[in-house]
Amino acid sequence: MTTPLISAAERQRIRSGAHSGPTAGLAPGHVQANLAILPADWAGDFLRFCQANPKACPVLAVSEVGDQALPTLGRGIDIRTDVPRYRVYRDGVLTEEPTDIAALWRDDFVSFLIGCSFSFEEALLADGVPVRHIALDRNVPMYETGIACVPAGRFSGNMVVSMRPMTPRDAIRAIQITSRFPSVHGAPVHFGDPAAIGIRDIAAPEHGEAVPIEPGEVPVFWACGVTPQVAIRNARPPIAIAHSPGAMLITDLLNTQLSVL
Amino acid sequence: MTTPLISAAERQRIRSGAHSGPTAGLAPGHVQANLAILPADWAGDFLRFCQANPKACPVLAVSEVGDQALPTLGRGIDIRTDVPRYRVYRDGVLTEEPTDIAALWRDDFVSFLIGCSFSFEEALLADGVPVRHIALDRNVPMYETGIACVPAGRFSGNMVVSMRPMTPRDAIRAIQITSRFPSVHGAPVHFGDPAAIGIRDIAAPEHGEAVPIEPGEVPVFWACGVTPQVAIRNARPPIAIAHSPGAMLITDLLNTQLSVL
Structure with a gap:
């Protein structure tokens, strides 16, 4: 330790x-x-x-x-x-x-x-769930979505998400593991079709770096701590x-x- | 109660x-x-x-x-x-x-x-996660997959799964809820592409009744207690x-x- x-x-x-x-x-x-x-x-x-x-x-x-x-x-x-x-x-x-x-x-x-x-990624790796951007030594891909945050006072904006491609089997395990970590974004907010949450081009993240999605994998999306910067811009x-x-x-x-x- | x-x-x-x-x-x-x-x-x-x-x-x-x-x-x-x-x-x-x-x-x-x-379906409904075959008053669709069970003595065979179509958002919640019920099949074994687990035709379940999968939904598959009957046949x-x-x-x-x- x-x-x-x-x-x-x-x-x-x-x-x-x-x-x-x-x-x-x-x-x-x-x-x-x-x-x-x-x-x-x-x-x-x-x-x-x-x-x-x-x-x-x-x-x-x-x-x-x-x-x-x-x-x-x-x-x-x-x-x-x-x-x-x-x-x-x-x-x-x-x-x-x-x-x-x-x-x-x-x-x-x-x-x-x-x-x-980063906190839950460590738990994923410890459990044998591969994390693509870490394997490729890249920054995680992050996307500005169409999911509206709940506004408060002068702050409002859409949610930013991070994406990790996984097999459905690993995604199910990842949902279990990340559910244990509500203070570091918790369970995913979406998986599968990027357009369903307003992502236009999965190959062009607004922040971080793109990673490949292999055959048999689906993109899995977690809420991201870059969201406040969108709210600050607004x-x-x-x-x-x-x-x-x-x-x-x-x-x-x-x-x-x-x-x- | x-x-x-x-x-x-x-x-x-x-x-x-x-x-x-x-x-x-x-x-x-x-x-x-x-x-x-x-x-x-x-x-x-x-x-x-x-x-x-x-x-x-x-x-x-x-x-x-x-x-x-x-x-x-x-x-x-x-x-x-x-x-x-x-x-x-x-x-x-x-x-x-x-x-x-x-x-x-x-x-x-x-x-x-x-x-x-049935045990976890009650928990899903209680949490506001709709279950299609219940809404349609049908038996749950069940499929014989290509997922090999671990053989033991004279018993062997492929896993039977039940399927419930859900939005990704509901599927994530359903994974959390059913993970709490390991003695009634627990978390799903797969979601998405039926062919990835050897299901040829999602519209033709081997047991139970087919249900429609609506746009924006993915099929979510749980291990099913009909599996022993496959092992008995074998x-x-x-x-x-x-x-x-x-x-x-x-x-x-x-x-x-x-x-x-």
């Missing part, structure tokens, strides 16, 4: 600038999280949006106002420096992708950390900061601790 | 000859069971076959040799009279379908009662007695008692 020291060491490496890319495979066993930072006067609406859309936006932690720490996720976390690459949205438009946000920090910022499918707060998809916050929590069964 | 008196009353009605057809919908809430009766010198192999193929042949109870009672399933059960319609196999060939088997009873007979999907014991598909033993157990979660 890994120890929290591994996660702390990886955060330190990221904080130092030695790693600024995707975090898949780093600190095995540890929970990684999606990030959304909003000014306090936008935070209430955003938290209600997450509460109303728990499959896409399962909240693992919310910071105190202006506080860069996240004590329930790990000792010594500084959210201004510990994510490898950030995305800064101004009035809903992506303007920059820095590797730290110390210069942008405001004392009214609230950080939301949202569950990530809501157009004067400033919001998220992670670059795939470059997550590494926490001290263990994936197994998120399993409810 | 229903009480055991309802199940006993239905058994009495069946025993009297007043009901000789399918048992779907009778004694709501109570477990119904598939039947296989074999001579004692065939029973050991058959029990090993069931043990090796638990999804198709989940054993709820095995009688004492020569004993018509099944005390763990219900007070006063007489397996010679309490199933609405039986199927008698001689040397693996179906020869008759009587409504009682008192005249055929032997003191070396062993009865096997095997879980039935093994050709001098005599074996089963139930007529759909005409089950009604027990005093409650479906909810079979849920593991």
Whole structure:
């Protein structure tokens, strides 16, 4: 079993600038999280949006106002420096992708950390269910769908999903396994026909990288923690900061601790 | 909540000859069971076959040799009279379908009662997942597949499956719900392309009645308690007695008692 020291060491490496890319495979066993930072006067609406859309936006932690720490996720976390690459949205438009946000920090910022499918992928692999994008060493393909999230205040938008191709047999097992992890997106939201959820071209994901679907496989779709970035683009707060998809916050929590069964 | 008196009353009605057809919908809430009766010198192999193929042949109870009672399933059960319609196999060939088997009873007979999907269908309906053949008041469609069961002694054969068409969304929920019921076939074994499990014509089930698959739905397949009858046909014991598909033993157990979660 890994120890929290591994996660702390990886955060330190990221904080130092030695790693600024995707975090898949780093600190095995540890929970990684999606990030959304909003000014306090936008935070209430955003938290209600997450509460109303728990499959896409399962909240693992919310910071105190202006506080860069996240004590329930790990000792010594500084959210201004510990994510490898950030995305800064101004009035809903992506303007920059820095590797730290110390210069942008405001004392009214609230950080939301949202569950990530890396946690359940580890459980799938441990159970012998292959995960195509990991086997191919690619970022998971992510698609903007036609599934409307439940709006809350100024936040609204369609769900983003991640896709993993599987045989029906593996998909059934994957539904069982991921159902045990409601705080990291839980069971899939769809399988099979992409058009049924408004995906136009399965070969052209809006985020991440495409992967091949082999004969006898079906695409299986999970709600994705990039969904909040769609809602932020739509809501157009004067400033919001998220992670670059795939470059997550590494926490001290263990994936197994998120399993409810 | 229903009480055991309802199940006993239905058994009495069946025993009297007043009901000789399918048992779907009778004694709501109570477990119904598939039947296989074999001579004692065939029973050991058959029990090993069931043990090796638990999804198709989940054993709820095995009688004492020569004993018509099944005390763990219900007070006063007489397996010679309490199933609405039986199927008698001689040397693996179906020869008759009587409504009682008192005249055929032997003191070396062993009865096997095997879980039935009626139990999880009740849980599906209670959760708002529609079940097509129930809505259409038909027997569930059942197919002989190319999925080989694990052989045991003289018993071998391919799995029989039941099929329910569902939207992917309902199928995902159904996988969660039926996973809670391992003793009544548990999670599906397949969904989607029928040919992938050796089904030639989805419109022509070998047992039960066909149901339409609507646009946007996929067929979802569960292992079925008719599988033992295929194994009996192949093994050709001098005599074996089963139930007529759909005409089950009604027990005093409650479906909810079979849920593991």
